[in-house]
Amino acid sequence: MSEEPTRRPRRGIPDDSIQPGAETADGSALRTAAAEHHPDDTPAPAGQGWSRSSGESADGPAPRRGLIPDDDPATDTPEQDTEPESSEDGKSSTADPDAAFRPPAGKIPRARSHRTGNRRTATPAADRPHRAAEEPGSASPDELVVDRSPLRRPWVWAVIAVLVVAIVVVAVSRLNHQSPITGASVTPTPSSVTPLPQDSLMSAAEVSRLDTKASWKVDDTLSTIPADSTQTISCIVRDADQPTPQSSWQRSFTASTKTATAALHRVDGYADEATAKSVYTQQAASLAACDSVPSLIVSASSVKGLGDEATSLTVAFQGTTIQYRTIVLTRIGREIQAIDASDNHTPIDATAAASAITAAASRGCRLAGGTCPGKVTVSASVPPTSDLPGWLITSDLPRLTPDQGEWQAAAPAGVSSKGTQCEGVTLASASGPRERQQRTYLLYKDSSAPQGFGVDSLRFGFGDAAGAAAFAKKIGDSIASCSKSLTTAKVSDAKSFTGVGEKGAKISGRSFLVTQDAGSGNKAVFQVSVSTVGSSVTYLLANVTTTYRFTDDAWSQLAVRAAERATQAR
Known part of the structure; x- marks a missing residue:
């Protein structure tokens, strides 16, 4: 030198x-x-x-x-x-x-x-x-x-000791086929990510688990999916700001049934697991809202053992003909898979949909760096939260006229509803509740609906379950006996219902049809329900007519859903 x-x-x-x-x-x-x-x-x-x-x-x-x-x-x-x-x-x-x-x-x-x-x-x-x-x-x-x-010098030995420990840690991690715990994982660049192969898609034999009595065939297979494609997974909105998949596959199937049974399977591979997690979170939120008209959330399921995370939702498209769709969304490492199974008569069972997608998820799990499917279990659950937790969302409310109607929700506010005059209490000021709020839902774009038709949802909070149960019983008993205290009132269609909310919370309630004589030959008709879950009381009221009203089953289901949503309040 x-x-x-x-x-x-x-x-x-x-x-x-x-x-x-x-x-x-x-x-x-x-x-x-x-x-x-x-x-x-x-x-x-x-x-x-x-x-x-x-x-x-x-x-x-x-x-x-x-x-x-x-x-x-x-x-x-x-x-x-x-x-x-x-x-x-x-x-x-x-x-x-x-x-x-x-x-x-x-x-x-x-x-x-x-x-x-x-x-x-x-x-x-x-x-x-x-x-x-x-x-x-x-x-x-x-x-x-x-x-x-x-x-x-002592510090020289200290440096040597640190280096020796680092070398040993790295060597042990390598031997265990793991990344060194002392360093951050390296995000692969798009060029280094292996594209997902075509066999990541389901086969006709695998999709037949949706309906074992039908004969299934592959309609088409796409490796490039246009943004304006009419074949999309129901309820999942893919915003322009979402990361672009590194590879995508989509395959459609049809079955030989009279109820137009079909299925759509999509697989997207992303650059890394962090990106896939972000996209999955957005897509799961979009699925939970399912606010594309004319969808109605029928049920939801919790899915375990199918990859790293999964969820399922069953909806009804309320057109001229009701079409049921069951969607299973799952993430396996950097891969997201979704199946959309449809039928025009009855909903496809979520367990069958999860079973059909399991084999495809198992083939690609190692390449995707995710958790391979194990024992897959599916159980009924409350639909995931969306909009404002604690309240119904517009996709919870059914249409009353086929292929018509669009629900819109107002922001929660103070209680203003006068009720049916049969409740035995003033809803806006009755003693007992620690808090009370109201949210109103109005139906538009239905030529058969009466002027100002909608549903009022009132929620009352108490210090304990006993207070809530006493308040709900007082209102329910008063409505049930209203015709005895008001000669102008008629009460019919009294029914009881039960349900299960978040964390197994028990729901119980009653529903009624109340008709009041408004004079001059006019009648005021109301469908109402009162339910309790824990320390919360939910009261629903719809201003229907004798010819324009919810079916008894639809009203009971809506009353249970309102109580289910109440268990999600924060």
């Missing part, structure tokens, strides 16, 4: 002819320049504190060891390295180049205290011999002291 002049003085670099561990004529080992490379970090000899160097005076610091200054201290002269010539016996043929740096034979330099300065001394060279003479037996001020034992 060439030596170039520098403004920073060189620490005493030993001659190449001197090997580490070499001894002087008197047997003393040489010291390396490492002993003075970090003067502030090296501890003083045992029994000594930090002290001024023996060659240092109050006038200024002593000259640095290992540096032979010029007469002019302001000028730096480059040092010249010379290579000693060696004779055939391996010994140098010239004078010992380190002789000037060694103490006289028989004299061992005493330990020096460490100096704190890091600049060249300002003491003229002519004055230095006098200072050196004041210290008999000490090394020359211009002497380069070489310490060849850097491992004596």
